[in-house]
Amino acid sequence: MKLYDYYRSSAAFRVRIALNIKGLEVEQESIHLRHKAQRSDAYLAVNPQGLVPTLVDDDGTVVTQSMAIIEYLEETRPDTPSLMPGDAVGRGRVRAIAAAIACDIHPLNNLRVLRHIDQVFDTNEATRNELWYKHWIAEGMGGLEGMLAGGLETGEFCHGDTPTMADCCLIPQIYNADRFGCDLSGYPTAMRINATCLELDAFQRALPEVQPDAEA
Template sequence: MKFYTYFRSSASYRVRIALNLKGLDYEAVPVHLLRNGGEQLTDAYRAVNPSALLPALEEDGVVLSQSLAIIEYLDETRPSQPLLPADPLGRARVRALAQTVACDTHPLSNLRVLKYLRGPLGLSEELKQQWISHWISEGMAMLEAHLARDAQTGRFCHGDTPTVADCCLVPQVFNAQRFGVDMTAYPTVMRIHANCAALPAFIQAHPAQQPDAE
């Protein structure tokens, strides 16, 4: 498998965790989001993924995109160490937690949006920071509320083994901390984060551990 990744890309980080949890080997192809005006915007990368976003996974000449779709594909084709529960209600809960990050939190503070705020909208660095804090805090508050009220939350987002929800939670907390967002209001999120951070699969997927880290 060829895996197109960038060390600090949150969506790439999710898939790296999933690959590690399943013990899968892959060839990392770094795509630098800032160098040369953004390597993801080149014709060469658009031929891989026309969305010009990371990550992408190539297997037997077929390219898959979208982190959650890739993780579900890995889970369907490599079923050991499942990343979704077996029961439909559990699966729905885990997917909803993952999507709370992937649909309601992360898209608002990713690189292309922050560039648009500073460029075409001409916002100050301070207003950009306010935007980031606002949307990450909103998303973390949602995640906290869902996790804190539900007895199905365990050592991890759903019970005592990591799922795709944890693959999303950890990179989002990394983002939040990188941008200096105060996380004290989200104790359940942070407890789960600490449990994940102790596992080799999560440690080895961390941005700082990547070959393309700066």
């Protein structure tokens, strides 16, 4: 399998965690987002959205979008450790937690969005980080903490005592928020789960700074 990847992409980070937990090897090809490599004709032919990650399976099947990729790996590699609960209610909860991050937090704060804000509104990086980045982290992480702290199924991980797709989404989001200097002390359940995950080799090996395309 091949993964079109970028070390700092939060969505690619999710997929790297999932691959590591499942023990699946991939060839990584870096798509340099800050150099706009995602807009090359060659990459757009693979992924018309011009976003990372993209997975290309051994038979040539192309799957885009991090959550779709994780669900695809789950369905096509049933003999690997599962990232989804065995019951429909549990799967609903894991998908909801994942979406609370992947639909409601991450899209507002990714690189292309921050760049666009700086281009079209009269602001600067410091102000934009205060009024925009930190606002959506507070808004999103507050709701997420409510889902986690109030959920009877929350265990050592977001759902139960093994990692799921929800944890694959949570850890890259917290990593990103921390990098932007957000105060995360108000989300103790999320931070406890984050610490638990980061003790695991599968999460450590997915970290941006240890990827082959990582920059200083």
